Amino acid sequence: MSSEPRLVQGNEACAEGAIYAGMRFYAGYPITPSTEIAEILAKRLPQVGGKFIQMEDEIASMAAVVGASLTGVKSMTATSGPGFSLKQENIGYACMAEIPCVVVNVQRLGPSTGVATAPAQGDVMQARWGTHGDHPIIVLTPSSVKETFELTVRAFNLAEKFRVPVILLMDEVVGHMREKVILPEPGELPVYDRLKPNCSREDYYPYRADWDKAPPMAFFGEGYRYHVTGLFHDESGFATEKPEVIDLQLRRLHNKIYRHLDEIITYHSEQTEDAELVVISYGGTARAVSRAVKLARQEGRKVGIFRPQTLWPFPEEAVAELAGAGKKLLVAEMNYGQLLLEVQRVAAGRCAVTGCLQTNGELTQPETILNKIREVYEHAPGN
Amino acid sequence: MPGTWEVRLSGSGGQGLILAGIILAEAAIIDGQNVVQTQSYGPAARGGASKAEVIISQEEIDYPKVDRPDIFLGLNQESVLKYMDGCKDNALAIVDAGLVNHIPPSKARVYALPITETARKQVGRELVANVVALGALSALSGIVSRESVTTALLRRVPKGTEDMNRKALELGFNLGEQALAGAQAGHN
CATH class of the missing domain: 3.40.50.920 (Rossmann fold)
Incomplete structure (x- = not known):
């Protein structure tokens, strides 16, 4: 990155912002008008020691992102409306299992496949309520190329801090637009890394946390063994049907976001x-x-x-x-x-x-x- | 906005208009200006009418699309019919003399230049018609300096094609300068 002004496309700013934030795993299925994000990351991620995978579809892409994030790697996917619909099931899983990830949706005109190259903002409600059940989610939306970079970095910071999927809701105008920008130097924007447990493996409860906090997260494969499920679970991670435990868990999922609005809303x-x-x-x-x-x-x-x-x-x-x-x-x-x-x-x-x-x-x-x-x-x- | 140029480059998919728009925008950045570049195209990679737009300004640019062009380029008939309308009075309009037969009534100063023919006959590749056009547009409008557009072009084109592209740009400059001289002689 240099401090020289240069012409940058919105989608490129998103890809570069993700790398700046420490994203090192991308899985996706290309779709207009988000395709440049995949194209650029396919080239850039191997250069910084990351992994890029083109999956067989959007459902698998989202599953791969969730899995990669569990191992401790900041992970992301990008899509547009039709693919965003397909990702919803696994977005819900990430909400429930508290797995940080960033999902970019460069909106195009819908419903359905609509017009591939035409701008729209028809996914505002889908971004909020696309996956089923009462769930908290964070959705950010940029209106310039520079802001796309900044909000992509912010999306990762919020995802990692609150252990929640963050949707970066772009649109075709901002995704395809090119503007003169000076991209931030390393260190200029804050980058937040995931909180890991400081207890022993034996004492680790993966979902034990204060009533309004996300729990520290052990990287899968590092020796802390735990269970991950989309079912309601207690602090051990194993499924439960006890109403009082369910109530506590769902309250905490909401409190960890809604009790920290000052940190989230801009x-x-x-x-x-x-x-x-x-x-x-x-x-x-x-x-x-x-x-x-x-x-x-x-x-x-x-x-x-x-x-x-x-x-x-x-x-x-x-x-x-x-x-x-x-x-x-x-x-x-x-x-x-x-x-x-x-x-x-x-x-x-x-x-x-x-x-x-x-x-x-x-x-x-x-x-x-x-x-x-x-x-x-x-x-x-x-x- | 004062000190603002709205530029619309149009033609068929595959004529390299988006690349021309990017090079123009990068040349303007070298000149210290603010720029926004956008594009509009259908799902087809070839044919039809596509456009790339560039706004160059001393000011901060809010709305990123061209509303009424100060400068228009049309490299095929369909794009001229579709996108030339709405030019400002006395706008500069450059069309390809060989590929555009019908120019709709307009208050723009219209220059029909042999852009694609120059690329084909003098460079040997129709592919560089976009670069010839860029040279002509720069010379006729003066919105970017000759040095900046040359630098921006050479940064963007693939290795090994520098000489061909430089030649295309120069031929474009010449076309533009001759047209300008002709127009001034006509007024005297």
């Missing part, structure tokens, strides 16, 4: 102080919003931007504050209104919440958003 907000209207947006769409908000300001409209980098857990407190202050909220996203639902839930009727939604396979244009801003600004009920 967002970018701009000109929200005096704003009468705040546009909430993320990923590629947020780039069009930036332009639209500048134009709206030039017209004398007090408009701000709220851009979550963490989609899940949702930045509820910050959005509630905007709603409580009576600001009109406009949610711009390339789907039928997925984050919009969450914003409406949090706003709870305290302010007008409107969507600027586009799902035709093209990045929303600033003009479209500006028109919606004008409409909502003038006509939506305010306080």
